[in-house]
Amino acid sequence: MAPPTPSLGRLISEGLRHGGDLVGQELELMRRETDGNIRAILGVFACFGTAVILLVAALTMVLVALVKGLAALIGSxxxxxxxxxxxxxxxxxxxxxxxxxxxxxxxxxxxxxxxxxxxxxxxxxxxxxx
Missing domain, CATH: 1.20.5 (Single alpha-helices involved in coiled-coils or other helix-helix interfaces)
Known part of the structure; x- marks a missing residue:
């Protein structure tokens, strides 16, 4: 005996429900991916910020050393x-x-x-x- 065929209304409602579930899952995937990307970008900004601070400190030290060395040569x-x-x-x-x-x-x-x-x-x- 063949299984009973579902009605057109039931097929449409199941299709809409599955479509809604799929859209919800896609939106959740997009949210998670976006959150991960934002965290990664913030991490990169933190690394670049730290690098800039250290670079400024290093350049300041180099300039101070240059001034001190030149002062030793010219006396002022x-x-x-x-x-x-x-x-x-x-x-x-x-x-x-x-x-x-x-x-x-x-x-x-x-x-x-x-x-x-x-x-x-x-x-x-x-x-x-x-």
Missing amino acids: EILAALIVGAPFAAVALILMMLGLRRMDRSNLLPRRFERQIEKDAALMTGRNDD
């Missing part, structure tokens, strides 16, 4: 500090000026967005400016 620690620090101050000033120029309001406007909106408007109205 103040002049040695000025000689060692001047190139760093010049580079910092140049970088600051470049950064300020880059942050100018005209450079921060969304130019590509404006061009794309104009293209889309032209396409919708039937104009072709290309």
Whole structure:
């Protein structure tokens, strides 16, 4: 004797239930994967942060040693500090000026967005400016 065939309504309800279960499982997998990725990124930031702190400390020690060595040669620690620090101050000033120029309001406007909106408007109205 053949098993009874389920009704169409029962098949649809089972399909919807299984589909809902599948979507729930996919969302849970995405949440777990995202949590793992966020933890990994935070770990990388912690490593980079520590490395930057140690690098700054090491460079400071190198610069202090350079000032002390130069002071021993020329006899003035103040002049040695000025000689060692001047190139760093010049580079910092140049970088600051470049950064300020880059942050100018005209450079921060969304130019590509404006061009794309104009293209889309032209396409919708039937104009072709290309």
